Amino acid sequence: IKKIESLGQRALTLANNGPLDSSVKLFTELPISELTLQGLERAHYAEMTEIQHKSLPYALAKRDVLGAAKTGSGKTLAFLIPILEILYRHQWTQLDGLGALVISPTRELAMQIFEVLCKIGRYHKLSAGLIIGGKQVEEEKAIMGRMNILVCTPGRLLQHMDETAGFDCDNLQVLVLDEADRILDLGFKKTMNAIIENLPRQRQTLLFSATQTKSVKDLARLSLERPEYVGVHEKD
Ligand code: ADP
Numbered sequence: 001i002k003k004i005e006s007l008g009q010r011a012l013t014l015a016n017n018g019p020l021d022s023s024v025k026l027f028t029e030l031p032i033s034e035l036t037l038q039g040l041e042r043a044h045y046a047e048m049t050e051i052q053h054k055s056l057p058y059a060l061a062k063r064d065v066l067g068a069a070k071t072g073s074g075k076t077l078a079f080l081i082p083i084l085e086i087l088y089r090h091q092w093t094q095l096d097g098l099g100a101l102v103i104s105p106t107r108e109l110a111m112q113i114f115e116v117l118c119k120i121g122r123y124h125k126l127s128a129g130l131i132i133g134g135k136q137v138e139e140e141k142a143i144m145g146r147m148n149i150l151v152c153t154p155g156r157l158l159q160h161m162d163e164t165a166g167f168d169c170d171n172l173q174v175l176v177l178d179e180a181d182r183i184l185d186l187g188f189k190k191t192m193n194a195i196i197e198n199l200p201r202q203r204q205t206l207l208f209s210a211t212q213t214k215s216v217k218d219l220a221r222l223s224l225e226r227p228e229y230v231g232v233h234e235k236d
Pocket residue numbers: 044045046047048049052069070071072073074075076077
């Protein structure tokens with residue numbers, strides 16, 4: 001317990017100190033659990049990418065983050081590591097229900113995120129599900145209520161919120177909106193608004209988007225509270 005408390009304390013201190021020093025490069029230098037570090041090591045992740053370096057100190061301190069970074073910059077770990085850590089610090093168990101929700105624009109992307117989650121989260125005792133539509137509605141209904149982390153596409157998530165008995169988000173700690181610009185481009189604005197209305201207001205939200213269009217800003221205003229803005233600029 002002491003160890004867990006000190007992770008939370010160290011994360012707060014780190015975030016209060018502002019941006020990470022550029023000499024800090026490794027995941028092992030962050031206040032994160034042995035379980036996550038072992039998962040990262042096993043997946044051969046050692047050095048942080050720029051977006052991870054810039055956003056992790058805030059996300060680990062449970063602050064809202066609005067992250068701008070293009071494809072391939074490493075956004076997946078920038079939100080999956082905080083999810084694992086926040087639930088770990090809460091000593092989350094299967095009985096605590098849904099603790100984190102990742103919303104992704106497409107099935108393909110959701111599947112990729114889920115794969116990375118399974119890899120780096122392998123040493124945690126958390127359940128995770130992939131909810132991406134298709135024919136498996138009934139199978140999904142049966143497992144939804146037992147999952148601690150869900151990776152979903154917007155349409156199917158809202159369908160379960162409306163239809164699936166025993167699925168509730170009352171305990172949700174972390175919401176991730178990945179590729180928010182693409183979610184909106186695909187016409188999910190209303191769906192996203194309805195989903196967010198179904199979620200507890202007391203939560204952490206991490207929103208990532210390659211571009212900052214007006215509709216992304218609207219979604220950010222609706223979903224984030226006093227976010228920390230982090231961006232990675234293109235280099236030639
Ligand atoms: P994005 O979501 O920003 O498009 P991804 O999270 O999919 O980027 O990462 C892009 C690629 O970089 C993936 O192949 C991923 O495994 C790799 N990657 C991400 N973070 C790291 C890291 N810290 N060290 C090495 N490779 C990384």
